[in-house]
Amino acid sequence: MLQIGDTAPDFTLKTTDGADFTLSAQRGRALVLYFYPKDDTPGCTAQACSFRDQYQDFQDLGAEVVGISSDSETSHQKFTQKHRLPFPLLADAGGRVRKLYEVPRALLGLLPGRVTFVIDATGRIRYIFNSMSRATDHVAEAKRVLQELQPAG
Known part of the structure; x- marks a missing residue:
């Protein structure tokens, strides 16, 4: 089981526009990597829209948000367009x-x-949140952790 402090496993997957996304190429900025069951289901839509509505907060914290499911690139394209992700x-x-x-x-x-x-930003896992039923809590928890990781200033 992956643990907090482990190096996040590297991978390459296709994005909605057909480009390759490679985790190791993202070093230098924080990432919120969220795995979800399926495009356009109630919980997954609520979660994606919550990330969308707070996306600027994540950007301000120096982080990119990335969603992953087993749905096809075409399904992801429709989901992205429908909800303006x-x-x-x-x-x-x-x-x-x-x-x-x-x-x-x-x-x-x-x-x-x-x-x-x-x-x-160094590729280390700093937090893991696992909950099927609390879909939008994933957003709040990720944002809280990123805020705690900010340098004191």
Whole structure:
């Protein structure tokens, strides 16, 4: 099981615009990497829209938000356009990256789980939040952790 302090496993996945997103290429800025079950379901939509509505706060904290599910690039494109999401969604066909991050299945193993990782600018995992039912709490928790990581000033 991944732990706080571990180096986040590297991966490359396609974004909604077909570009490659490689985790290690993001070093130098914090990342909020959130795994979610499925585009356009009630909890996932609430979570994505909450990240959207607070996206500027994450940018101000020096972080990028990235969503990952097993949905296709086409599904992600429709979801992004429908809800005007300003951050990338990555298509994890087959769940390879989900397995790499040891995201557990939920609801008796029937659904992919909902887990958020806060990764610092050096690539270390600084926080892990796992909750299927508290979708929008992922946003609040990630923002709180990023605020705590800010240098005192």
